[in-house]
Each structure stands twice: as structure tokens, then as C-alpha cells.
Amino acid sequence: MFFSTTIALLVIFLLTIYWYLKGNGTNHNKKLPGLEPQWIFGNLRNTGVISGRVVLYEALAELKAKFGDAFSFWLGPYYSIVLSRIDHVQHVLADRHTYDIAETTTRNFGVLFPTGLIALRGNEWKRHARFILPMLKRAKVLPYLDTIVTCTDRFIDEKLSRRNGEIHMDLVEQSQRLLLSIIGFIAFDYDLETTSTSGTFDLRDAFNDFVRIGNQFILISGVPLWLGKLVLRMSSQYQRALRTMKHYVTNMINEEKTRQQEATNSIRSINLISSLVSAVQLESSEGVPSLAPNEVFDEVSLLVLGGFETTSTALSWFIFYMSKYPEVQEKMKDELKTHNLTLNTSLTQDVLDSLIYVDCVTKELLRFAPIATIISRKATRDDIIDGIEVKKDDTILIAVQSLHFDPRYWKIDPSKFIPERFLYEDKNPPHCAYMPFGGGHRACAGQDLAFFELKTIITRLMQRVTFVDPGNEANNSGGMVQRITCYPKNLAIRVYVDKDYMVV
Numbered sequence: 001m002f003f004s005t006t007i008a009l010l011v012i013f014l015l016t017i018y019w020y021l022k023g024n025g026t027n028h029n030k031k032l033p034g035l036e037p038q039w040i041f042g043n044l045r046n047t048g049v050i051s052g053r054v055v056l057y058e059a060l061a062e063l064k065a066k067f068g069d070a071f072s073f074w075l076g077p078y079y080s081i082v083l084s085r086i087d088h089v090q091h092v093l094a095d096r097h098t099y100d101i102a103e104t105t106t107r108n109f110g111v112l113f114p115t116g117l118i119a120l121r122g123n124e125w126k127r128h129a130r131f132i133l134p135m136l137k138r139a140k141v142l143p144y145l146d147t148i149v150t151c152t153d154r155f156i157d158e159k160l161s162r163r164n165g166e167i168h169m170d171l172v173e174q175s176q177r178l179l180l181s182i183i184g185f186i187a188f189d190y191d192l193e194t195t196s197t198s199g200t201f202d203l204r205d206a207f208n209d210f211v212r213i214g215n216q217f218i219l220i221s222g223v224p225l226w227l228g229k230l231v232l233r234m235s236s237q238y239q240r241a242l243r244t245m246k247h248y249v250t251n252m253i254n255e256e257k258t259r260q261q262e263a264t265n266s267i268r269s270i271n272l273i274s275s276l277v278s279a280v281q282l283e284s285s286e287g288v289p290s291l292a293p294n295e296v297f298d299e300v301s302l303l304v305l306g307g308f309e310t311t312s313t314a315l316s317w318f319i320f321y322m323s324k325y326p327e328v329q330e331k332m333k334d335e336l337k338t339h340n341l342t343l344n345t346s347l348t349q350d351v352l353d354s355l356i357y358v359d360c361v362t363k364e365l366l367r368f369a370p371i372a373t374i375i376s377r378k379a380t381r382d383d384i385i386d387g388i389e390v391k392k393d394d395t396i397l398i399a400v401q402s403l404h405f406d407p408r409y410w411k412i413d414p415s416k417f418i419p420e421r422f423l424y425e426d427k428n429p430p431h432c433a434y435m436p437f438g439g440g441h442r443a444c445a446g447q448d449l450a451f452f453e454l455k456t457i458i459t460r461l462m463q464r465v466t467f468v469d470p471g472n473e474a475n476n477s478g479g480m481v482q483r484i485t486c487y488p489k490n491l492a493i494r495v496y497v498d499k500d501y502m503v504v
């Protein structure tokens with residue numbers, strides 16, 4: 001008892017010192033409106049984020065209604081300026097010399113992936129970006145079409161067909177498993193979804209633990225870095241996951257290197273590790289600074305985590321919205337019919353490109369669903385944005401969700417899920433009014449892959465499945481749980497699969 005009280009007091013003492021060192025809650029810019037910060041919690045407690053009354057983007061929307069387009073916000077002990085007007089956002093994103101990725105982002109992700117793209121700045125970021133960005137461009141991701149379709153079919157056959165017509169309460173988890181399996185195949189031809197049968201702790205278990213603990217860690221972004229690091233260091237599960245992943249991925253990198261050196265004419269595999277290894281080999285042979293094995297490892301882990309969390313959340317919301325907007329679902333199915341896409345037709349790139357309405361639904365999903373609701377930047381020097389004073393080292397939070405729902409920028413009511421907006425009045429929203437993947441030089445590296453994955457999964461699901469709201473039979477009210485992204489809290493969907501595909 002005495003021991004635990006002493007430890008608790010020590011932690012409170014250290015947190016208080018940290019709070020004072022971080023600026024003592026003093027508002028850096030007295031001219032900006034905003035709530036008073038509270039000890040160590042900043043504005044996370046007095047806005048209701050900690051109690052779970054609202055999630056972060058809702059808190060920012062409430063403050064915007066109260067204080068206007070620009071206000072101060074304390075993310076725990078970290079001061080920031082929140083912006084939600086397009087001209088302010090354009091100013092920030094256009095000036096990469098004054099605004100770079102925020103320290104909160106590099107610091108938190110840096111604990112998990114110290115040399116991953118998202119944790120780097122300046123020349124180090126450029127060195128990594130040379131390898132990573134081209135690898136994820138549209139032309140490079142198109143060959144993954146069959147992988148995505150195969151994984152989606154397996155999801156339908158194994159998870160949905162067996163319980164045809166029943167209410168599914170686990171579709172958030174199932175969406176996560178589907179996306180983990182897709183990114184596992186894309187990253188290194190490895191099935192991360194199927195539960196290990198060997199009884200030993202393997203790469204599947206390791207990535208699952210890493211993703212779960214990593215997610216929890218990134219969420220507690222108000223917590224000082226040293227405390228976060230300590231938590232991870234003391235987590236035997238996390239350390240075991242990391243060791244196992246390093247072991248497997250390093251072996252894969254080495255095997256791929258040997259394979260590429262020996263097999264000059266053999267068929268090249270198309271996974272991310274293979275592309276990274278060949279890019280690295282090529283560049284080092286030309287004397288260009290390339291990536292060390294630990295850097296390749298960090299990049300692969302980042303792509304798995306970044307690529308899985310966001311897209312699986314988007315898929316969960318898609319399923320939820322389809323149960324609530326049956327007319328949208330019907331329209332997509334009609335579009336598939338007009339392109340002669342029945343259950344048995346295989347999907348090709350050309351067919352996928354011709355599906356205009358499905359394209360609009362995917363765009364609307366990314367506007368409407370709370371996936372990456374905030375992006376952040378750090379000022380590298382003093383600046384003034386339309387009269388708002390910004391000091392060197394200030395953090396800027398861009399309230400993406402507020403922009404997506406701002407009636408000043410959308411002609412068709414932005415509070416409604418209407419995919420047709422992207423066909424007509426809102427086909428070309430003003431620059432920075434629509435930014436699900438962020439913007440400027442630090443925009444999402446995987447956006448082509450993400451959009452392609454989502455559109456393919458959606459199309460395949462619509463070829464074979466119908467999602468129905470069960471009404472009063474179960475709680476399908478949505479709600480939100482905050483992790484890196486916000487995913488639906490109460491999801492209960494009746495799923496019908498065409499009987500031709502039923503697994504008996």
C-alpha cells in the first residue's frame with residue numbers, strides 16, 4: 001500500500017513538473033479564443049473527450065461553434081492552434097518551409113517506427129520518401145487487384161455465408177481482419193489473418209499484438225513520451241511482438257535479397273518488401289544513399305499499421321452506412337448490373353474504372369466517415385495567417401472533419417450521406433475543403449492504395465452481399481470509439497449473401 005501510494009505520488013509529481021516545463025498551461029497566443037487548459041489534461045477533460053462524452057473531432061466542432069474558425073486547444077500538455085477555414089489551411093499546406101509535420105505525430109509514431117516515414121523530417125524524410133512514395137502510386141498498386149478480391153471472397157465465404165441472413169455484431173473486428181489479411185499479402189505475401197495453428201507464437205500473432213498495443217499507445221498522445229516509452233518497454237507482449245516481427249521480416253528481406261541476386265530471369269514477386277529491397281539494391285549500386293535493414297523494417301511495419309487501421313475503419317463505416325442508406329446500396333447494385341457484373345463475373349481494372357457511382361460512394365465515405373479527422377503541422381518559424389499570430393514551434397491542428405461538414409464549402413447539404421454530390425454540384429469542392437488524406441508534402445503516402453483497396457472491396461461486396469438494418473431487433477445505432485481513427489461502437493447488421501455462393 002505504502003509502495004503503490006509512493007509510486008502514484010511520484011508519477012503525479014513528475015507529470016506536474018512536465019506540465020510546468022511544457023508551458024504551465026499558459027496560452028501562447030492570448031489573442032486566440034479557447035478554453036482554459038487543466039492540469040496535464042489540457043482541454044481533453046473539460047471538453048468531454050476523456051469522459052467519452054465526445055470524440056476529439058466532435059470536441060473541436062463544438063469549440064468551432066463557440067469560438068469560430070481559429071482557436072487554441074490543449075491536447076494534453078501540448079498547445080495548438082486549430083484551423084478550419086480553407087484559406088487558412090491552404091496557407092499552411094502550401095508553405096512546406098514554414099510548416100512541417102507536427103512533433104506530436106513524429107514523436108508518437110517515432111516510438112513505434114523510429115525510422116518510418118511518418119516519424120522523419122527534412123533530408124531524412126526525403127531519403128525515405130524517394131523509396132516509399134513511388135512504391136504506393138496507382139500504377140504500382142493495380143497488380144494487387146486479384147489479392148484484394150481473393151481476400152474479400154474469403155471473408156464473404158468464411159464469415160458471412162455461413163451465417164447468411166443473420167445479424168452480425170462483429171463486423172468491426174471482421175473488417176479489421178479482412179484488411180489485415182490484405183495488407184499482409186500486399187506487404188509480404190503472408191497470411192496475417194488466419195489464426196495460427198502451429199501453437200507457437202508467429203508473425204500473425206506478433207503483428208496482431210503490435211497493431212493492438214501500437215494503437216493504444218498512439219491514442220494516449222497527451223501522455224509524455226518518456227512515460228509512453230516506459231510503458232512499451234515494460235510490456236512483455238509488445239517486446240515479444242517486436243522481436244518476432246524483426247526476426248521474420250529481417251529473414252524475408254535477406255531471402256529477397258538473395259533471390260534477387262541469384263534469380264535474374266525469374267518471375268518477380270510484387271509485394272512491398274520485394275519492391276523495397278529491389279529499389280534499395282538498385283540505388284545502393286548507383287551510389288545513392290539507400291535504406292538500412294532496420295529502416296526497411298520500420299517502413300514495412302508502418303505501412304502495415306497505417307494501411308490496416310484506416311482502411312478497416314472506413315470499411316466498418318461503409319457497412320454501417322449501407323445498412324442506413326439502402327437506396328445507395330441499390331444504386332450501386334444497379335450500376336454493376338448495367339455493366340453486366342453478376343456474382344460470377346471477375347473484376348478487372350477496366351470494369352472497376354468504369355464504375356462511376358461506386359467511385360462517388362467511396363469518395364463520400366471518405367468525406368463522411370471519421371477516419372483521419374485531424375492533421376497536424378508544426379511551425380518552423382514565426383508566421384502570421386490572416387492576422388493569426390503563429391510562433392515558431394506552435395502546433396497547428398487542421399480540423400479535417402469540420403471542413404468536410406462546412407456548408408460554406410459544399411453546395412449539397414454536407415450533413416447528409418449523398419454520393420451523387422461528386423457527380424454534380426460538389427464534383428470539384430474548393431481546394432482543401434475535401435482532404436481525407438491530408439495535403440501538401442506530407443499527405444498520405446498510401447492514398448492510391450487505400451482508395452483502390454476500398455473501391456475494390458466495396459464493388460466485390462456489392463456483387464455478392466446486401467447489408468440490412470435490423471431495426472429494433474439489435475442495436476445498430478453507430479456511435480463512436482476513438483483509436484487512431486474513430487470506428488463505429490454499435491454495429492449490428494443483417495447480412496444476406498447470394499445463395500449461389502453459400503458454403504454448406
Ligand code: HEM
Nearest residue numbers: 118306307310311372375437438439442443444445446450
Ligand atoms: C482510408 C485510408 C486512409 C486514410 C483516410 C489515410 C489518411 C492519412 C492522413 C490524413 C495522413 C496524414 C496526412 C497529412 O498530415 O497531411 C496519412 C499519412 C500517412 N499514411 Fe495514410 N491513410 C489511409 C491509408 C493508408 C495506407 C493504405 C497506407 C499505406 C499502406 C498509408 C500510409 C501513410 C503514411 C506512410 C503516412 C505518412 C506520410 C508522411 O508523413 O510523409 N495510409 N494518412
